[in-house]
Structures are given as structure tokens and as C-alpha cells.
Amino acid sequence: MIVFRYLSREVLVTLSAVSAVLLVIIMSGRFIKYLAQAAQGVLDPGVLFMIMGFRLPGFLQLILPLGLFLGILLAYGRLYLESEMTVLSATGMSQRRLLAFTMAPAAIVAVLVAWLSLSLAPQGVAQVAQIINQQDALTEFDTLVPGRFQNLRDGTRVTYTEQLSEDRGQLGGVFISEKRISKDKGKDRGISVLVAEKGRQELSADGNRYLILENGYRYDGNPGQADYRAIKYDTYGVLLPKPEVSEDITDREAIPTTQLFASDARRERAELQWRLSLPLLVFIVTLMAVPLSRVNPRQGRFLKLLPAILLYMAYLTMLIAARGALEKGKLPIELGLWWVHGLFLAIGLGLMYWEPMQLKRASRRAEVARG
DSSP states (O other), X not given: OHHHHHHHHHHHHHHHHHHHHHHHHHHHHHHHHHHHHHHTTSXXXXXXXXXXXXXXXXXXXXXXXXXXXXXXXXXXHHHHHTTHHHHHHHTTXXXXXXXXXXXXXXXXXXXXXXXXXXXXXXXXXXHHHHHHHHHHXXXXXXXXXXXXXXXXXXXXXXXXXXXXXXXXXXXXXXEEEEEEEOTTTOOEEEEEEEEEEEEEEEEOTTSOEEEEEEEEEEEEEOXXXXXXXXXXXXXXEEEEOOOOOOOOOOOGGGSOHHHHHTOOOXXXXXXXXXXXXXXXXXXXXXXXXXXXXXXXXXXXXXXXXXXXXXXXXXXXXXXXXXXXXXXXXXXXXXXXXXXXHHHHHHXXXXXXXXXXXXXXXXXXXXXXXXX
16 A cells, blocks of 8 residues: 555656646647737737636646656656666565555546536536627727737727726727728728817717717828828717627537537537547546656656657547548448557557566566576
8 A cells, every 4th residue: 555655656657747747838829829919909908817817627638648648657767767666566566556555546537638628618618609709799998008009800990098097998199900801892981080189989870880989080091101191080980890790609519418419410420529538538648658657767767758658649640530431421420439448458558568478577587498
């Protein structure tokens, strides 16, 4: 029991450290992407951390199996390097017993991954989709930042304001540049520039929203040409386009797992098999990691690390490719993703028993030679 606790602690501590590093790297890259969208006015900066929180289960369901795989390689590799595994082997610790001990923390990780993939991750994707739909309902002035030029989503308008009230109803020092596109032929008819001392948003009785500008000028023309027109106005109204809001969530990753079980659609069956594959992935990579962690102290603990990572990436890549083929109808539903698991289960069993068999044969040859 002492050895079991020691090995489990080593694996879980290394797993936590590796998973934390991987999570920071992945979430940093995704946060930069969302931050760029917020800078362009596509997203409200106030919802960035909420989106990242809802995406966290989706990240963890892929990070934890890899973290466990690397955790076993690094933890047991250190034990082999420091000859602790040699001592344990001398006291009767076989590869099968070591694998049995390792399956206990692997079972904990598998249960956590199953909870994430079957429940939390779909809920998180659904919440993110709702937030994105709500962001689509915002006008450009709902995400406007004072002192910054902001592109409209279709790239035809640039808006700037020096001041903006807390309720976003009053603007000061307004500048708007908009391309004039012909509706019938889609041709560029030049640029219209609006400048005003102040402006405000008004909501009409019919539900339309207007931007009312006061004390300013409108300039119409083509850049580089002298044929432009300047109009001074006291009050100028601009109709803001109505945002299109969609309440439907079509992403299959957001569909509840119970609904996937009741569906016969090919894409939804493929999604269900993918969610079930992630907990199964944990046990198979554990089976591969235990023999791959066995290293010679003279060779160093990182000798098998790169081949092991390549083997894991091949496993995950084949799962993703099989999932795409299953969705397109290139693989039968009955075969699904299970053949990939079967293939790497066979590889894990081969790794588990190949090296001990080679050692036994070598010892027998040595005994024959001495005899």
C-alpha cells in the first residue's frame, strides 16, 4: 500500500504540473484570438473571461489524457533513472503489478474526462454559442471604445468617438467613415465622412435605432479626386442596421449526450462515439505509457519521450481522421472509431510484453552459453 500511494502521488503530481502548463499554453493562444476580436469590436471585452471559463471543460477533456501520458513517462522515467524501479523490481514489482497500480490514478482521470466530455463540455459549448448570439445582437456602438478607431464587421465603416457616456447613449467628437456601395451592382461609389460635435442614440416607436448627430459636416467623394461635396448640418440621423439574432444552436458539440443516444443521424452518432472515446483513450495511453517509461539509466529519461509523444499524436490524429470519415459516410457506424482503439490497444499490449520476452530470451541464451 505504501508503494501504491507513492507511485500514485508521483503520477498525479506530475500530471497536474504538465496539465497546468499545457492548459496555460492553449488558453493563452485562444484568449489572444478572442482579444483580437474584442479589439475589432466583434466581442464585448466584458465577456472574454466568461467565454474562456465556458471553454475550459473542452480544453481539459483533451489535455488531461495527454497530461497523464506525459506524467507517467516523466514520473516513472525518473524512478528508473534513479534506480528506484530496480529496487522495486527486486522486491517483486512486475510490469503487470506496476500497470495495475497505475490504472488507479488513470481511472480517476478517466472518470473526470468522462464527466467533462459527456456533460460539462457540451454545456460549455452551448453557453458560448448563446454568448456569441447575444454579441451578434449588439450594434457597433455597444462595443465602441472611446479614443479608438473601430472597424464595422463588414469592413465598410470606421467609427471613432472621443467621449462616450456610461450608458453609451451620448457621444462626443464623432467621426464616421463609410464606403458607399451601389446596391444593384455592388460597385464602390466613394466614401462618405461624417464629423460631429456630439451624437446620441435614439430608439423609435417601430423599434428602429438611430444615431442622431449634431453640429457637424458630411463629406462625399472619392479619395485622390477633387470632386467632393461638403454639407453642413445641425442635425443628421443615421439608421443603424438591426442585428440578426439566432436562438438556434446548430453546433453538434453543444448537443446534450442524452439527445445523442436517442439520435440515428450519422453526424450525431459520430459525435457520441467521439465523446465515449476520450475516457477510453485514457486507459489505452496508460497501457502504452507504462512500458514506454522503462529506460536505461545510462541512456537518460528522455530517450523514449519523443517516440512516445509521436505515438500519442498518431493515436489522436487517427481518431480525428476516423471521426471525419465517419461523419462523411466513408466508414460504417458499426466500425466507427473502435478500430482505432483496437489497433492501439494491440500496440500497447505488444509494448507491454515485447521487452520482457526479449529479456527472458537474452537470459536464456546467456545461461546456455555459460553451460
